[in-house]
Amino acid sequence: MMRLVSCLSRLGSAKRATVGICVLAFCASCVDVTTEPSAKSLHKTDALTVFFTGNELGELKPCGCSGGQLGGLSRRAAVFNRVPKHKRLIIDTGSLVKSQSEQDLIKFNIIIEAFSLLDYDLVNLSEKDIEIAQNLGLLSNPIVGFISPYDTPVRDALRRGEKIAEGSRSQYLLKGKYITISVLTFNVETSPIKQIREVFPREPGQQSVNILIINRCDDAIISSIAEMGTVDCIVCPAESDEPMVIGDANKKPLVLSVGRFGRYVCGLQITESAGDEDKLKLSFFAVPVEEDLEEEASLVQLYNDYQQLVKERNLLEKHPRFTLDGLEYAGSESCKACHEYEYGKWSRNAHAHAYATLERVGSQFDPECAICHVVGMNYESGFISEQKTGHLKNVGCENCHGPGSEHIKTGGIAGFAGPKSACIDCHTPEHSGDYAGNEGVFLEKIVHWREPKPLAPVK
Numbered sequence: 001m002m003r004l005v006s007c008l009s010r011l012g013s014a015k016r017a018t019v020g021i022c023v024l025a026f027c028a029s030c031v032d033v034t035t036e037p038s039a040k041s042l043h044k045t046d047a048l049t050v051f052f053t054g055n056e057l058g059e060l061k062p063c064g065c066s067g068g069q070l071g072g073l074s075r076r077a078a079v080f081n082r083v084p085k086h087k088r089l090i091i092d093t094g095s096l097v098k099s100q101s102e103q104d105l106i107k108f109n110i111i112i113e114a115f116s117l118l119d120y121d122l123v124n125l126s127e128k129d130i131e132i133a134q135n136l137g138l139l140s141n142p143i144v145g146f147i148s149p150y151d152t153p154v155r156d157a158l159r160r161g162e163k164i165a166e167g168s169r170s171q172y173l174l175k176g177k178y179i180t181i182s183v184l185t186f187n188v189e190t191s192p193i194k195q196i197r198e199v200f201p202r203e204p205g206q207q208s209v210n211i212l213i214i215n216r217c218d219d220a221i222i223s224s225i226a227e228m229g230t231v232d233c234i235v236c237p238a239e240s241d242e243p244m245v246i247g248d249a250n251k252k253p254l255v256l257s258v259g260r261f262g263r264y265v266c267g268l269q270i271t272e273s274a275g276d277e278d279k280l281k282l283s284f285f286a287v288p289v290e291e292d293l294e295e296e297a298s299l300v301q302l303y304n305d306y307q308q309l310v311k312e313r314n315l316l317e318k319h320p321r322f323t324l325d326g327l328e329y330a331g332s333e334s335c336k337a338c339h340e341y342e343y344g345k346w347s348r349n350a351h352a353h354a355y356a357t358l359e360r361v362g363s364q365f366d367p368e369c370a371i372c373h374v375v376g377m378n379y380e381s382g383f384i385s386e387q388k389t390g391h392l393k394n395v396g397c398e399n400c401h402g403p404g405s406e407h408i409k410t411g412g413i414a415g416f417a418g419p420k421s422a423c424i425d426c427h428t429p430e431h432s433g434d435y436a437g438n439e440g441v442f443l444e445k446i447v448h449w450r451e452p453k454p455l456a457p458v459k
Contacts, residue, residue, distance in 0.1 A: 042082040042285070048174050048270040049083045050181065050211065052258045054093030054124075055238045058107045059261040060114075060303060063369060063431045064361055067291065070263035073114045074299035075289050079265045080118060090119060091183060093213050093235055093258060094126040094148075100135075103315055103368065108132050110306045116143040117298050124148060124185050124213050149187040149215060175272060179280065180208040188216050193224045200230040207280055209270060211235065217246070217255070226253055232282060233268060241429075243286040254282055261430065264288055304362070311365035317388075319367040321380050327418045328381040328405040329398050331391035338412060339397075345448035351395035355386075372426035375399055379419060 042049060053076070062069035080090060096111050097104040108129075115123055125133060125148040133139050139146070173179075182200055186193075200210045210232050212225065217236035225231050234255045236246060243259040243266045258266045266286045273279035310316075332352075336343040346352055354373040358364040364386065367377070375392040376382025381403065383392040398404050402416040427435035427442065435442055 042079075042269070042287075044269070044271070046175055046271060047087070048179065048181075049088045049267055050209075050270070051080060051083075051088060051090045051265055051267040052093060052235060052256075053091075053262060053265055054235075054258045055095045055260040056092075056097070056111060056262045057095060057260060058097040058104050059430075060107060060110065060306065062291075064363075065357065065372075066432045066434055068433055069291065071261055071289050072295070073111070073118070073262065074295040074303060075291075075293040076118055076262075076265060077296040077299065078293040079287050079289065085119065089121050089181065089183075091122045091213075092120055092124060094124040094129055095237075096126075096129050097132070100128075100132060102313060102318070103310065105132065105136065106306065106309050106313070109136060109138075110302060112138060112144060114299055114302055117296070117302065120144050122147055122183060125150075126215070147183075147185050149185040149191075149213075174270065177207065179270065180206055181211065181270075182208065183211045183213070185213045186215075188214050188221055193221065194228075196225060197228050197230055209233070209268075209280060209282065211268075212253075217257075222247070222253075222255055245284055249284065254284060256284060259286075262289065307362050307366065310367075316365050316367050316370060316385055319371075319377060321382065322378060324379050324381060324403060324418055327403040329376045329379070329383075329392055330404045330408055331375065332394070332396035332398070333391060334404060334408055335397045341450060342397075342448045346397070346446075349446045349448065351399075351446055354395045355393040372431065376403065376419075379403075381405075 056073075059071060061072035061074065080088065092115060097108050112123070112133075122145050125146055127150045130139075130148050130150055133146070184196070184199055186196060196212065200212075210230055212231045212233070213235045214221070214225075215237065217234070222234060225234060231253045234253050236255060236257045238257040238260045240257070241260045241263060243264045244257055246255040246257065254268075256266065258264065264286045266284070269283040269285060271281050271283070273281045332343065332346065355364065358366075358369055358373050363369040364373075370383070371377045373393075373395065374383035375394070375396045375398050377384075383389050386393060399421045402418040402420045404416065406414040407416055423435070423439070423442070426432070429436065
């Protein structure tokens with residue numbers, strides 16, 4: 001098996017289009033599609049596999065607060081390694097982080113480093129991604145192969161980079177035959193869709209699989225592309241956390257999205273069609289990145305490096321905070337004198353030890369994690385750090401009742417005012433997947449109040 005990589009410019013007259021193209025040589029002019037394969041079938045020796053990930057949106061790993069969560073960069077290798085390197089292509093479709101905050105910029109660097117360790121072949125940069133990559137200086141000496149459909153000044157930097165080009169070529173063999181796989185990213189907002197035909201040439205006598213990554217999907221766009229007959233697979237932006245096939249799974253082109261937050265590894269398995277060796281068959285699959293998948297040691301260390309960077313940048317204390325108009329958080333200990341029964345019950349439930357769960361995994365310096373394990377971090381007088389506001393560690397009385405300064409000052413006469421947290425602020429699908437539908441079970445775990453006595457029978 002031979003796999004050669006070279007950079008070349010192949011757009012010709014289509015250079016006017018805002019496209020980035022990666023041509024990966026393999027050879028088939030007819031393609032069947034299906035959604036048959038399971039994760040186990042990735043071990044097949046007579047197949048080629050194109051893996052897709054995307055829309056990480058800064059989710060390096062699940063938060064770890066409850067079981068059954070999917071995702072984590074460190075577990076992807078366990079999926080990719082089911083296919084030998086010479087028979088796979090790994091592509092990320094973009095949208096690496098949510099914003100340009102200091103923490104997301106750290107994440108962006110970490111994600112690119114992770115892609116390098118995972119041997120990604122191509123990383124498609126969204127418009128936001130490409131701006132961040134430029135600002136971080138990642139385009140001048142890239143460690144992964146970037147492609148992008150956006151016509152910005154950065155394109156000049158892309159063309160200068162050794163591993164970034166408008167076209168690259170790789171050769172694979174499938175049962176003794178070369179197959180041409182072309183991966184194109186296309187900006188449907190600014191370029192005529194008809195130009196797709198120009199950059200997806202079909203050479204007589206060759207077999208090919210043409211994959212298109214686009215920045216917007218609707219019925220009209222998909223129909224226009226389908227009418228050309230040149231595209232075999234369209235990858236659309238994700239609108240759901242789950243991967244999905246859009247439309248008819250057995251009709252060309254196969255239209256899919258890869259989901260969000262890195263919870264699944266998706267892809268295409270390429271095989272010969274049964275009974276017709278001149279046809280290729282594309283089969284879609286989605287593998288959940290589950291907790292029992294083995295973690296790659298180098299990527300575990302990379303996440304530890306991320307935690308150290310977050311600590312060194314002191315992001316916890318930099319977290320933006322809102323004013324409280326004179327109200328202040330006092331901490332749960334201040335409630336004990338008047339509410340001894342309630343305090344005693346609270347001190348034995350999980351909320352009272354929430355901060356320790358962060359310390360066990362080294363995430364106590366991460367503001368994205370700490371905010372759900374402490375009191376009032378979004379507000380002045382709320383949690384800042386263990387050293388400065390240790391009395392506000394854990395999920396305490398004031399999370400649910402609001403800041404207690406006025407209540408304490410007036411000996412309980414003043415009611416509670418100010419912001420209060422709802423359970424669903426932290427028990428989200430991302431952080432607490434078992435909460436929805438089991439609210440009553442969760443509530444029973446934190447009962448710390450006296451139940452009212454039943455009324456006596458009236459005589």
